[in-house]
Amino acid sequence: MLICSVSTGDEKPKKDEYSTILQDIVNELRFLEQVGFDVLLPSTVKTNNRTYTHFHAFAIAAVCDKPAQAIMMNIKDPAGFFSCGCWCCIPAKDPSKDRACGHAGSCALRQLSYFETGSSFCFDSLHDLYAGVFLMHLWLDTVRVDYSIKKQFSRLDELLKCIRYPTTNRLPRALKYYTTWKANEYRMTLLFGYKPFEQVMKKKYYEHFRLLVYAAIFSETRILTTTRLDHIKHLLNKFLDEFSALYGASNCVSIVHSLSHIHQYLVKCGPIHNYSTFNFESTVGSLVKSIHGPSFILKQLINNFEHQSYATTILKNPAFHPKIALLIHQIFSSKRRAIPTSLMSHNVVCLSRSTVSAFPHVTEYLENIYTKDQYTHYSTCFYRNVAFTVHHSKHTQVDNSTVIYFDHFNNLHIGIIIGIIQLKTTKDIIFIIDQAEIVGFDTFSLDQIEYVNDFLVYAKHSNPPTIVSIGYKTIKEKVAYRKDPKVKTSAEFYIFPNLVENM
8 A cells, every 4th residue: 555645734735736746646656667666575484585576566546536536637627527537528518618628737647657547547436326326415405305205214214223233344323413424334324224215215216226226236246247247237327317307407416427437447447345445444544543733744654654563573573471462462452353362373263251041942952962061151252353142132233143154065044143152071162043044135127137136135034943053164254134023033134245345
């Protein structure tokens, strides 16, 4: 990761100011292209004869919001007639009146060998999709329009609160705070919480919104196929064709138009999580927190990096006192992770304090296999620092009990953890699962094509429950879920489309 620039002040740099900074950045990028740099690669072999490897680095793409893209491309208006990075025209005025096509001058990034001005500016899902085209403000801010759901605010809030998220996902705050939501909260609501909108929106608006949801989920998916790419293109074209008729021409802004180019970015660069700015949000936050005051910013950054590097080197030194090292690891451990009890790297699983079983049918199930003195109940198990907990009816929005797992025949199943035990003799850890029966996926048909969202699974639990025992290593991932308040045995399970950005 290259830190190209850090600015301070009440506002961002103006275009004229940033053009000078951008040229300096381009000069450094050209240096990396032409001259290169040396790296001492890590090695498992302990020797004093290690050599440096020479590398050259090439900038091939950039991801930024519309104002930043306009500055980097040297365009006058980030939302105007020529604001599209792919050289489309946003209908607004006569293009013949501006022969410069909205440009204030040349783009400095043209000097780079493999940077194509226009197509090298990738789609920014954070600003353009989740915090942009997701129309929460339009639906909830106004009343006297056909698409308003403001009168259904309380109903929608209750439906969204029914979703239970694992700690591997960042929870969205209550709907009453939607005006200050972060982009990640919009993303979680769009990907996991779109079904509740069906109960509060008029049919034509929900069906239109569903086009965007499916396109977003397919674009975030772990594997992109040719068929799925065609589906994304078709869904977004349909979404854009109907947009102005439903929401008016005044809302057809530049970020809405940018959806028409997602398909070509997916073909060129893969799923949008490959180049999403979500990946850098925490890094940028860490940089900001490391600076204290506007004076000597560069010196502060360098000092902090040097201190961190030096401290890490000392901590990894075998001669460093192990108890102090363990204490440091415990102090800096995440609240969502198990507090380390050992410095040994093989310590990948640990259990919380022992407890008693909360479910009579679990006790009955275990008594048919073991005697009471053969095992101990636990409420939580940490595997590779990820928490798995026994389901409890009092769980509110956070629930680490719902998982996808493999059986002995390598088939995938979904279930809820209703017990965690450790055998006293072998020390084996066993998860007791209430296995759900998968009955289908969320689907809809459009123009004789059936679209299947296999990340929203409909399932039901039998009564009495289907109980199985599994090892913790067979668990694939945790998932979110929402139970039907009217039918207690039915549930919707939400799987995050990728494993890159679900932390």
